[in-house]
Amino acid sequence: MILPDLDELLALRGAAQGLKLGARRAALAQLQGGHRSAQRGRGLEVEEVRPYAAGDDARSIDWRVTARRGRLHTKLYREDRERPVWLLADLHAGLFFGSRRQLKSALLLRTAAMLGWAAVNGGDRLGAVLADGQTEPLILPPRARQAGVLPFLEALVERQPRAPGRAAADSLQRALQTVQPLLRPGSMLLLLSDFSGLDEHGEMQLASAAARCDCRLLWLSDPLESSGLPRGQYRLGLPGRLWWLDGERSRDAWQSVWREREHRLEAVTRRLGLPLARLTTADPVTVTLPRLLREAA
Structure with missing residues (x-):
């Protein structure tokens, strides 16, 4: 074969x-109270910051939030919504x-x-x-x-x-x-x-x-x-x-x-x-x- x-x-x-993959559930920002930020990166608006997860782009790590909270956090841009x-x-x-x-x-x-x-x-x-x-x-x-x-x-x-x-x-x-x-x-x-x-x-x-x-x-x-x-x-x-x-x-x-x-x-x-x-x-x-x-x- x-x-x-x-x-x-x-x-x-x-x-x-x-082909359609079905209805969407509520977005993460809606569930967790995400908000749009004035910060910018890669030419896109930052929508929210959340804990870093395996597979996230290391370039999107928010070092200020990471330092403040003692745990890696990453930025989610508007495109990432x-x-x-x-x-x-x-x-x-x-x-x-x-x-x-x-x-x-x-x-x-x-x-x-x-x-x-x-x-x-x-x-x-x-x-x-x-x-x-x-x-x-x-x-x-x-x-x-x-x-x-x-x-x-x-x-x-x-x-x-x-x-x-x-x-x-x-x-x-x-x-x-x-x-x-x-x-x-x-x-x-x-x-x-x-x-x-x-x-x-x-x-x-x-x-x-x-x-x-x-x-x-x-x-x-x-x-x-x-x-x-x-x-x-x-x-x-x-x-x-x-x-x-x-x-x-x-x-x-x-x-x-x-x-x-x-x-x-x-x-x-x-x-x-x-x-x-x-x-x-x-x-x-x-x-x-x-x-x-x-x-x-």
Whole structure:
């Protein structure tokens, strides 16, 4: 199967035209009593000062407030009042799998690209956390227009898995832990994952994220995961660890494992009140994602 490249993700800008990411929550200044300041920096008005968070531009640190309060504070400029939209991509090696039109990793890249274009086209600032379970999660601070989306698309292409590998059990957990201190009231978090690594700690992280911002989950799957193998003998596994499996005899156990994951994720999202959208490798994202966003509006 073909891996998405940068040209393809750039071309998805056209397919993302007209997509809406939903209603905005109250801006941070409205929630915290922010005010416009006469101070200026980068040629823009300062709207408020708040505690520094990982990923903030070090050039925006307000050293006077920092000295007075004994803790780093950063300036938010008028331009920065645009809603931050965080895209969290759980891009572990286990996504290098697909039995239909595309790999799950390719589905993630195409979905993320369309969401990224939709965010900047709507006037939001796009930030991202990319986790693969092998290296430290990559943080891309929120930025507007092409300055936000282009580095994100480049990072997706660079970090996508290129060979089969074991799913990293803590990839999702590390990604959620990384994004937690970056979330602010009024921001949006779009989480793309197959949720194979969701555990109790991950559920706690999801609950914390849902309490901080507008959080939405996009579940990536392949039809073979839910249906099981057709009748016949199959050689499965990873390079160096392969074994034979009987499709008919394994189907009941296979489907039971899938139903357990499905029920757990649905229970978590119901309990936390989180929207859950499903995308499958069998369908083109240019068709399914616009429909899902319309239904969520």
